[in-house]
Structures are given as structure tokens and as C-alpha cells.
Amino acid sequence: MSLRLSSPNPRLLRTRVGREERRLIVAFLVPALLVTFGVVLIPLLEALWISFHRYSLTTPGRPFIGLANYSSALVDPGFWAATWRTVYFTLVSTGLELVLGLMIALLLNERFVGRGLLRALVLVPWALPTIVNGMMWRWIFNADYGALNAILLQLGLIKDYQAWLSSPWVAMNCVIFADVWKMTPLVAMLLLANLQVIPAELYEAASIDGAGPLGRFRYVTLPSIRSGILVSLVTRTIEAFKVFDIIFIMTRSGPANGTQTIAYYAYTETFTALQFGKGAALSYLIAVFITLLALVYFRLIREEVQA
Amino acid sequence: MVKRSLAVLVVMAVVLSIALTSGCAKKPQPVTLQMITMKQAAYSDAHISEMVKKFNEANPNITVQVTFVPYESLHDKIVTDLASGQGQYDVVLVDEIWPAEFAASNMVQDITARITPEMKAGVNPALLDILRVGDKYYGIPWILDTKFLFYNKNMLAKAGYTAAPKTWDELVTMAKTLKAKKICDFPIVWSWAQAEAIMCDYAQLVYSYGGDIIAPDGTAKFNQGGALDALKFMIKTLKDGVTNPNSLTYLEEDVRQVFSEGKAAFCLNWTYVYALANDPASSKVAGQVAIAPTPAGKPGTAVGVSGSMGLSLAKSTKHPEEAWKLIVFLTSEANQKLYASDSLPIWKAALDAPDLNAPKELAATLRVQYQAVKGRPQFVIWYNAFSTKAQVALQQALLGKATPEAAMSQLVKDMDSVKK
Numbered sequence: 001m002s003l004r005l006s007s008p009n010p011r012l013l014r015t016r017v018g019r020e021e022r023r024l025i026v027a028f029l030v031p032a033l034l035v036t037f038g039v040v041l042i043p044l045l046e047a048l049w050i051s052f053h054r055y056s057l058t059t060p061g062r063p064f065i066g067l068a069n070y071s072s073a074l075v076d077p078g079f080w081a082a083t084w085r086t087v088y089f090t091l092v093s094t095g096l097e098l099v100l101g102l103m104i105a106l107l108l109n110e111r112f113v114g115r116g117l118l119r120a121l122v123l124v125p126w127a128l129p130t131i132v133n134g135m136m137w138r139w140i141f142n143a144d145y146g147a148l149n150a151i152l153l154q155l156g157l158i159k160d161y162q163a164w165l166s167s168p169w170v171a172m173n174c175v176i177f178a179d180v181w182k183m184t185p186l187v188a189m190l191l192l193a194n195l196q197v198i199p200a201e202l203y204e205a206a207s208i209d210g211a212g213p214l215g216r217f218r219y220v221t222l223p224s225i226r227s228g229i230l231v232s233l234v235t236r237t238i239e240a241f242k243v244f245d246i247i248f249i250m251t252r253s254g255p256a257n258g259t260q261t262i263a264y265y266a267y268t269e270t271f272t273a274l275q276f277g278k279g280a281a282l283s284y285l286i287a288v289f290i291t292l293l294a295l296v297y298f299r300l301i302r303e304e305v306q307a
Numbered sequence: 308m309v310k311r312s313l314a315v316l317v318v319m320a321v322v323l324s325i326a327l328t329s330g331c332a333k334k335p336q337p338v339t340l341q342m343i344t345m346k347q348a349a350y351s352d353a354h355i356s357e358m359v360k361k362f363n364e365a366n367p368n369i370t371v372q373v374t375f376v377p378y379e380s381l382h383d384k385i386v387t388d389l390a391s392g393q394g395q396y397d398v399v400l401v402d403e404i405w406p407a408e409f410a411a412s413n414m415v416q417d418i419t420a421r422i423t424p425e426m427k428a429g430v431n432p433a434l435l436d437i438l439r440v441g442d443k444y445y446g447i448p449w450i451l452d453t454k455f456l457f458y459n460k461n462m463l464a465k466a467g468y469t470a471a472p473k474t475w476d477e478l479v480t481m482a483k484t485l486k487a488k489k490i491c492d493f494p495i496v497w498s499w500a501q502a503e504a505i506m507c508d509y510a511q512l513v514y515s516y517g518g519d520i521i522a523p524d525g526t527a528k529f530n531q532g533g534a535l536d537a538l539k540f541m542i543k544t545l546k547d548g549v550t551n552p553n554s555l556t557y558l559e560e561d562v563r564q565v566f567s568e569g570k571a572a573f574c575l576n577w578t579y580v581y582a583l584a585n586d587p588a589s590s591k592v593a594g595q596v597a598i599a600p601t602p603a604g605k606p607g608t609a610v611g612v613s614g615s616m617g618l619s620l621a622k623s624t625k626h627p628e629e630a631w632k633l634i635v636f637l638t639s640e641a642n643q644k645l646y647a648s649d650s651l652p653i654w655k656a657a658l659d660a661p662d663l664n665a666p667k668e669l670a671a672t673l674r675v676q677y678q679a680v681k682g683r684p685q686f687v688i689w690y691n692a693f694s695t696k697a698q699v700a701l702q703q704a705l706l707g708k709a710t711p712e713a714a715m716s717q718l719v720k721d722m723d724s725v726k727k
Binding site for chain 1 (some may be wrong): 371383386390405408412415500501552554555564568691695699702706
């Protein structure tokens with residue numbers, strides 16, 4: 001719709017002014033096109049081309065092998081293990097971020113003394129760079145001098161210091177915890193923005209109709225912030241699926257690959273094993289997964305817009 | 308008026324350009340070199356900056372910019388820079404396990420012709436060989452390293468021990484006593500994280516138990532004999548509660564910190580720990596730390612793992628002469644003697660030199676340990692890919708998710724995929 005409105009009137013193009021306008025349009029578009037082709041499209045196609053070759057830095061030659069890189073990844077149990085781990089990471093972290101983010105947003109939407117200060121403070125974890133966040137949690141979870149063990153021991157919740165990052169499953173949940181701590185504020189802020197525009201009349205009307213606090217939440221709040229929930233869900237799922245940095249810092253995919261996500265798997269194949277062809281194929285497989293996710297969400301959003 | 312000032316300007320411009328060009332002809336062109344090294348073990352970043360400053364003063368036309376990265380990022384950072392053939396680095400720090408791979412992928416230069424007779428005669432031959440692939444040399448060793456046994460004298464004395472353990476079994480017996488007497492909860496701490504760190508500890512144990520990891524022809528040796536004994540030993544120390552269970556997440560720096568906090572009585576680590584663990588500024592146990600050669604396994608003699616590193620010329624360097632000058636300066640006997648407590652010199656004569664700037668015990672222990680030192684199987688170009696699989700297999704056995712035999716036979720199967 002908006003595209004048609006902004007495109008020039010074809011009749012106008014034939015006039016002198018129109019020609020000048022067209023030149024101007026082309027001049028404005030060229031840089032954007034160059035950037036899109038040079039930085040995005042050409043490397044994307046080159047990576048696709050590389051993914052059809054056996055491209056290993058240590059062996060000369062780059063023979064065309066068709067889909068062999070893809071098929072070897074798809075039959076590798078390590079690939080699927082990494083994929084399922086990524087799915088687990090994505091579901092749990094996105095779910096927690098959404099629930100906690102909503103709770104924080106509801107709290108910050110209430111009127112109380114110091115609300116402005118609290119709203120600013122909540123954003124701090126999100127403002128920290130991931131490297132700082134990762135290092136911080138690595139220290140907190142440290143079994144020998146970490147703060148978590150000290151606190152839990154003093155509270156009497158554990159008897160001995162626990163080696164948090166030494167067991168694959170526990171380590172995965174520790175990484176999820178660190179990610180949730182960092183990303184929840186973003187979700188909270190998105191939802192808070194939605195909450196703030198709900199007209200007070202709606203709540204009044206609901207109260208008059210006999211709705212209690214839970215009823216008002218169910219029938220007024222939730223429907224009004226549906227789009228906010230969807231937006232945070234989409235961005236967080238896709239980000240979580242590509243997670244790499246916090247794992248690189250906290251666990252380096254260990255112990256015993258317990259925190260190796262699919263992006264980390266692709267990284268190891270590419271830069272440690274120097275298999276660039278396989279690495280490119282893996283990147284495309286990750287892209288396919290994310291496209292599938294995006295399609296599902298796209299449908300949801302379209303239904304939302306139509307409703 | 309305008310004309311005159313124009314004429315003055317022209318004359319000035321001519322004079323200036325003559326002055327500038329003549330100045331250039333006399334002085335060599337200014338050159339900026341990029342070097343990548345690590346901020347971790349061996350030479351500290353402060354010491355490296357000092358060395359580079361001295362080099363800059365002696366060579367005013369050469370500016371050296373140093374990039375420091377953790378060891379765990381070094382390989383990948385070099386690969387991403389040099390793989391395209393248009394890298395920014397001139398001098399790169401290369402671990403002894405990478406030359407075969409880097410030479411095959413054409414990232415570093417063959418410097419065989421640059422090696423002087425003095426280097427051939429003066430440098431410890433085993434060390435010069437760490438950067439040799441076939442009959443070609445791809446760099447000069449800079450960091451001499453092997454894993455020593457560090458122990459806390461005071462803790463051992465409290466338990467009635469006066470000397471370092473000679474065998475691994477003796478070490479475990481001592482550790483059990485320390486634990487029983489509540490001197491230390493987990494007396495031994497290792498760097499068994501999923502990283503190259505675990506391979507170093509593992510290799511030292513395998514060699515000490517008379518085993519091997521990979522045969523020179525590329526076949527598996529880790530699934531038999533001494534290698535299997537070494538893995539079983541590692542698992543047993545965990546089960547007996549003498550190994551710190553968090554070792555599975557620790558790199559060498561974490562091990563140093565736990566040891567320096569006084570939370571461990573024994574650890575295997577690189578040379579640099581001796582100075583840092585005895586420094587009150589970074590250690591709570593300064594003055595209590597002693598160094599010993601690696602203990603022996605049951606059947607064989609003690610063998611230390613080699614963890615040396617060297618400096619190479621990047622293939623894409625535009626200033627090979629200046630870069631080589633920097634390498635020669637950094638690896639020179641004079642420079643190495645000065646910073647010997649970080650890393651002992653590669654020069655044979657330097658170890659006995661009176662002006663060796665290192666504690667006497669350090670050089671003495673090295674002399675004992677260097678009678679038997681062995682590297683990881685760096686002779687195969689797929690060592691790094693193999694190592695990532697081996698790290699996981701070892702951790703699975705250590706976590707009890709697979710028996711040692713099952714984990715190692717799975718690793719044999721994985722070898723096919725890494726050899727590609």
C-alpha cells in the first residue's frame with residue numbers, strides 16, 4: 001500500500017520535472033543497492049556456492065561435491081544433538097524472558113514512589129555488553145570462589161559447594177539463566193510500552209461489567225498487548241536460536257558438548273577444523289531453520305493484523 | 308601584491324617538497340608492523356610491551372602494534388585473518404600444534420633460508436623442530452614451555468610430607484591424606500575444560516604411563532595400553548574425591564587462580580605460574596609454592612608434555628625484512644634471558660648463564676624435565692579437528708557418560724571424519 005503511494009506518478013515522469021525526479025530517485029537508490037548487493041547478496045551467493053564444494057584450507061583444490069556437505073551434516077548425530085540443544089535453549093530462555101518480562105512490565109506500569117528510578121535500573125542488565133555479562137556469570141557460578149555457592153551455603157540451601165558448570169545439563173541451564181537475566185529487560189520494556197497505551201476506560205468498563213483483577217488481565221490487558229508479545233517472541237526466538245557469544249564466554253560449549261548450540265557447532269567446523277565448505281552449508285541449514293520459524297511467526301502476525 | 312605573494316607561495320612549496328623528498332631519501336620509510344600474541348601464560352602483556360618498546364627505540368622507523376588475545380582465540384583469530392591471503396598481521400604467535408596445518412593452508416612463510424648458523428648451533432634442537440614441517444622451518448621458537456608439578460609446601464608439611472611426589476600414585480596417596488586431615492577439600496586441580504587445555508594434561512599423563520595418542524602414521528593409540536591407563540587414572544582421582552570436580556570447566560588460568568587462592572595442594576601448569584603464584588600481589592600462598600618435574604606413571608619414566616610456541620612470518624606480510632628483524636630481536640638470547648621467569652630461553656647456553664633472570668629452582672627443574680619431553684601429535688595436519696573431538700570424548704568418560712573404552716572407540720570412529 002505504502003509502496004504505491006510513494007512511487008512517482010508515471011505521467012509526471014515524462015515531463016522535465018519528472019525526469020529530474022527520476023534521476024534523483026535513482027541517485028538516492030544507488031548507494032542502498034550497492035550496499036545490499038556488495039555486503040549482503042554477493043557474499044550470500046558466494047557462501048551458497050562454497051557450500052557445494054569441498055573447501056578445506058589444508059587440502060589443495062576445491063572440488064564440486066554437490067549437496068554432500070549438507071547430507072554429511074544431516075546424518076551427523078552431533079549436528080542433531082546441537083540442534084535439539086538449541087531448541088531447548090530457545091524454548092526455555094524465550095519462555096522465561098516472556099513470563100518474567102510481562103511480570104516486570106505489569107509491576108512497572110503501576111504507580112508507586114521511585115517508579116522512574118526502577119524503570120531505569122531494570123534496563124541495566126540489557127545495557128551490559130554480552131562479554132561483561134558472560135564473564136560476570138562465569139565468576140558467579142565458579143565452584144571455588146563464586147558468589148552463588150557462598151550465598152546458597154550461607155542460606156543453608158546447600159551443604160557443599162556445587163560445581164555448577166561441570167555437569168552438561170546444569171551448565172546449559174546456567175547459561176540460559178545468564179541469558180534470561182540479560183534479555184528480560186528488553187521484553188519488559190517492549191511490553192511496558194504496550195501497557196501504557198491501554199485506555200483506562202477499558203478497565204473501568206470491565207470493572208463495571210463485574211470483572212475482577214484476573215478477569216481484567218485476561219480480557220483487557222492480554223488482548224491489548226498481543227502485538228507486543230508477538231514482537232518480543234519473534235525477536236527473542238530468532239536471536240536465541242543463533243546464540244553464540246554468551247556460550248563462547250561462559251562454557252566454550254563444554255562440558256562434553258553439553259552447551260554446544262548449532263551456531264557453535266558451525267563455528268567449530270569452520271574455524272577449528274578449517275572446513276569452510278561444511279561451515280557454509282551449516283550456515284545455510286541454520287538459515288533454513290530460522291526461515292521456518294519466521295514463516296510461522298509471520299502467519300501469526302498476519303492473523304493478528306487481520307483480527 | 309597578489310602576484311608577489313603567489314610567487315612566494317610557489318617558492319615555498321618547491322623548497323618544502325625538496326626538503327621533504329631529500330629527507331625521505333636519507334631515512335628509511337616508516338613501517339608499521341602488526342603482531343598478534345596472547346595474554347595468558349608465558350610472557351605477560353606488560354613484558355611484551357616492554358620488549359616492543361625497546362625494539363622501537365632501536366629501530367625508530369619501525370612501529371610495532373601488538374594485539375593480545377586469549378590463547379583460546381588465537382588460532383581462530385589468525386585463521387580468520389590469514390585465510391583470505393590478505394591478512395593484516397605480519398608476525399603471528401604459533402602454537403607448536405599448528406605449523407603443519409598453517410603450512411598446508413599457506414598462511415605462514417617458509418623461513419628455512421633465514422635461519423642462521425648461530426641459531427642452528429645455539430638453539431635447543433628439539434625446540435627449533437617445533438616449527439619444522441618436513442624439512443622446512445616455519446618460524447622460530449619464542450616460548451619454551453612444559454607442564455610442571457606445582458605444590459604447596461606448607462600443606463604438604465602439615466600432612467608430614469617433606470618432598471614432592473615422584474609418581475602419580477604417590478601424589479594421589481598424599482592427596483588422600485591431605486583430604487582426610489582436612490587440610491584441603493580437593494587437593495588436586497587440573498585444566499580439564501573442553502579446550503586444548505585438557506589435551507595438555509592428558510598427554511602428559513598418557514606419556515607418563517608409557518602410552519601414546521596417535522602413532523606417526525596417523526593411527527589411533529589412545530584406545531589402548533598406557534593411554535587407557537591414564538584416562539582411568541583421571542577418572543579415579545575424580546571418584547576418590549581428590550580432584551577438584553570443577554576441573555572440567557577450568558583452563559590453565561583458572562587452575563592458577565584456585566591454586567593461588569590456597570584451595571589446592573597440587574596442580575600441573577606452565578612455567579609462568581611459578582613467578583605469579585609466589586607473588587604476594589596475585590597470590591595468597593606466595594612463598595609456599597614449590598616446583599617439581601612431572602611425576603612418573605606406573606610402568607614408564609616421567610615424560611612432560613611440551614607446550615612451546617614460536618613466531619612466524621605471515622604469508623601476506625608486506626614488510627618481511629622488518630618483521631623478521633622483530634622476530635630475531637624477540638627470540639634473541641639477550642632478550643630471552645631478561646624475561647626468563649616468564650618463559651625459559653630457547654638457547655642452550657642461556658640456562659647456565661649467570662645473568663639468567665629466573666629463579667634457580669626453575670632452571671634446575673626444567674633441566675631435569677627436559678630430559679624427557681614430548682609434544683602432542685602435531686605431525687598430523689588434522690590435529691586440531693581431532694583435538695576438538697578428543698576433548699569431548701575425554702569429558703564424556705570423566706563425567707561417567709561413557710566408559711573409557713567406549714568413549715575412546717567412539718573417538719576412533721570420529722577420526723575418519725576429521726581426516727577429510
